Amino acid sequence: MLEALELTKAYETHVALRGLNLHISQGEVFCLLGANGAGKSTTIKLFLNFISPTTGAVHINGLDPQTHPEQTKSLLGYIPEQVALYPRLTGLENLQYFASLAGESDLCRQRLKEVLAQAGLPEAAIDRRVDNYSKGMRQKVVIALALIRRVRGLLLDEPTSGLDPQAAHEFSKVLRRLGDEGVAVLMATHDLYHARESSTRIGIMQQGTLIETFQAKEVSHLELEHRALESMR
């Protein structure tokens, strides 16, 4: 579903990503770990077509986002590190607006409410303005957006940073559920604990190179921490 082939991104002063090869199948939750500047966010931006690769290619369901931007966008959901919504709109109105941006404009209010509830947003918060929401609640609005659009790939850039343990736990559960529903998930994170809890496979990046990948269940929390710290040296 999500595929990177010899993907390289070079800037004038440095190379952010070197020859990344990656394949994430449907139903797989892949976590990218690594120090700041290792190339995790660059990888996500390349999949989202926010930046163009220097060499190599990205494929989403077999399509290149550079040549098929609209089709690939319709397959992907995205949750940034800082989820900023329209503060004067309610959670429901934000969901309705972003869904309409993605072409889902004929959704009834009841359906929107159901999906927000499914994403874990408390019912009392649905009609409240978003400026009163916590980060976790804002994330749930964006998860609801992915649910309502029935995306086939989900890209997350450090989604659990700033979440309290309860919210992070709930978030991991939602990710696992999305994986079970066949969504291919690519998540960049520093959160080793939740990376192991929610993912099926983990990759560690160092200075733009994917140095190793392994199944999440193959390693203990301690070993994962050890490997991640090793990559940062």
Added chain:
Amino acid sequence: MITSPGIELTPAEQERQLQLQMSARSPDLMRFTGGLWWSLLPASSLAGHSVGVSGEWPDHYRHAGASMAQTVARVSRPNPLLRSVGAFDLTLLVGAILPLAVITLTFDVAAADREQGRWGLVRAHASSLPRLIISRCFVRVGALALLVIVLTASSVLILPTGQWDAAAVGNVLIWGAWLSAYMAFWATLAILSNALPLSASGAGLLLLLSWFITVIAVPTVVERVINRSERMSQQSELLAFEADVRRQSELEADEVWAEFREQHPEIQLDQESPQQEQLLRDMALSEVIRSRVRTRTEAYFRRFLNRDDVLDRLQLLTPLLAWRTAADQCAGTSLRHYVEFAQQTAAFHEEFLSCFEPMSLDGRELSLSDIQNIPQFDARQLQRRLHLPPLLLSAVSLATWIAACGFMARWCFRRNANQ
């Protein structure tokens, strides 16, 4: 008598008018009663909205006895809208102030999302970013344009000059179409500024700079250039010329009289009536003066037309001039309209004066039927008409500017597709 709604005679004038109508028996008395005959151009439904132009716009002339120059001199008559709301100019308001409202509504269409951290989410979900920015800009500008068009159309009903007839509906529709095109230019400019990876303040400054160039700088330069090359004719020049001609002709009065006698051998002078000879001498002299002034008046009108021609061509330089040209055409307040009406008035003036000549030559008193047969301008005047060439050139100018900004925006969208 020529009377029309909208002209208010003073009580003294009304009294004189009545006296003349009831008791005038002398054609010469009728002929020289300057100020009691009027040529009127009914205000177009949108004329009230172009006060900036129509402040100088004569919509009526007072026929001044034998003087052509005095007749076509502008008569100041307060525009009804100007009288009720003070200095107000819808053409200027739409041309200069409305773009500022457009800038306020559109400068941060993309930048607000960028600066408040939503840009990533918006880009990831919007099926097409250019389409999103274009629709946001056009929805906001479209709502504004619609509001202005509805308010203007309503005001045509409310204003004292307003009247709803087929011509008014047509003019309002054309006015609305051109206003939409002018607003579309500003919307396209806003799209262009939003296609660049600029902050809200950067985009705002860029749009304000464009506004300054489009609305202030270029029109000012154009006006200076045109004032240098095609100077506006002054009424005083025409009046001074007529005074010179009159002075010169009076010096040649004997030659003029001799020529007149040669042309009219049939006239038998009554030796016992010196008034008759004096009357005919005056008539001959004023005939010569009119003939000489006519040539100068035509040149005077030609200068207005030349100026308008140059202005028409220069409207390609900025959408503001294109908009003003279209608004003037719809309101009937362009120089071309002025010249047309002045020419009609001058022709009527000639006809009006010449209608008394046979009666004066016959030496007979006016009958009731003579008075009824005095030419009436009201009965024949033409409606203000749209001049297609300047209107089409205005459309070409606006379309060119919209296309230029559109292509640049498209290029910027492609170049900054990933920003």
